[in-house]
Amino acid sequence: MLNQKIEEKWKWILIPMFIVFEVVIDNFVMQHIYRLFFNPTDHFLLYINLYKIVSIIVICFLNYLLIKQKIFFKPSDKKIGLVSLLVVCLIVVAFCITSKNFWIALNIGSLAALSEELMFRGVILAFTLKLMINKSSSQWRTILALIISSLLFGAVHYSNLSLQSFSATTFQVIHAAAFGMILGAVYIKSGTIIAPMALHFVFDFFFAIIGGLPKADYTPLPNSEWIELIIYVLVYGIIALSIVIHKPSNNKLLPKLKKI
Template sequence: MLNQKIKDNWKWILIPIILIAELLIDDYVMPHVYKFVFHLFAFNPVQHFYTYLNIYKIVSILVICLLNYWIIKQKIFFKPSETKVGWLVFLVVCFTIVLTCFTHKNFWIALDVGTIAALPEELMFRGIILAFVLKLMTRKSTDQWRVITSLVISALIFGGFHYINLTSQSFGFTSLQVVNAAALGMLLGAVYIKSGTIIVPMALHFIYDFLVTLIKGMSATNYTNVQTNQWWGLSMYVLIYSIVAVSIINHKPSDNKILPKLKKL
């Protein structure tokens, strides 16, 4: 595996390698495969957009898992370190929210969007990228500044990756989305560090996209100009998300469950 062949000081290069490889395969290689297969089965992706989107995301999950195995080989932690009532209550609340929205007109599309957004993105950016950055940053010391720096790095990578949406959005709107995603990435990363299980950030990511889609519906393109007040509003969200994220990992640092797991690898 590539990870085993590269010296420790050079392992940072594995992060851009896996990101570029995933982007090339998902957005440049696989579309040719889809085109051939869809033509073979007379499938029109425009008429069946949601079916195509689900196929794309399922393949993306497989690509992420294979690239992780070949390049980084980062273990993704699903099993909780111990049963925590707080996390269980959070999962129950998420499930309850979904059930109470069953009759909403956007329920099924929101359920779908929440699922196909949370699964691949959490696997890639929290399960692989954040954990790998943490492992590199905390090899010699688990000081909190190293943990926070790892969190910021992974959140910025997560946010910046959203620039791939420029194919269907304006630069201004995409930049707004990038900053929002980076701030959300701080929060998602913090709960992964604290809980030690990818299930918790997956649930949080799912419920976030589920509720946004439930309220706004599914938007395919957006070329509207971004207003100044939108940036001010986003600045408040960034500040709040960042404070909450840092507070989560700074509260009883010994309870940051992901760190002992990484040390054992």
């Protein structure tokens, strides 16, 4: 609605508005409402489920109200890549079915992938891309839109400061931003939000299988892990850019954005 009332050059303001409203509603307004009925610390699994479900509703509502960005679920004609990714997801899930953390990992992985991909790839990346390629479809514009959306994805993880130290949260922020590059590149290449959702699910599912529910830990991060982070960022960045740059004519998302 608001998207249709403002001039093209001012539409960038909709992205920070969208993020601020979503963060305020989910992390401040709803937090007070939850505490009226239960203690989130004592019922963390219930809390995280409510948090993600409400987040999905808020994202859809704000997208309708502010941005009206279409989210693309339908795969392209060449579905073999998506099918292969989904098969890998099923194999990973099947191999972990006997784990004591299986149902927790399935729960966390599914809800996190759905809510975060809807927001950061489905809405923010697509809308940023649409603004960037409005006048030119050059590769650098696509890459810049990918970087912007990934940095925003990483920055939002500072909301986890209540559960961990600043150094650990900063590590997570940078790692999430780098991994977000891959997720965004997969959406650009495939043209369907299902692909980054599946990849995001496998990633979160795997870590939840190992660690179970997140626990508060305020221990500062050792210096050795920062070296690992540099390697992660470099590897993720190379993979993401390779996906986008390789055969750019096969980036399925861009033609879909130009049609709307």
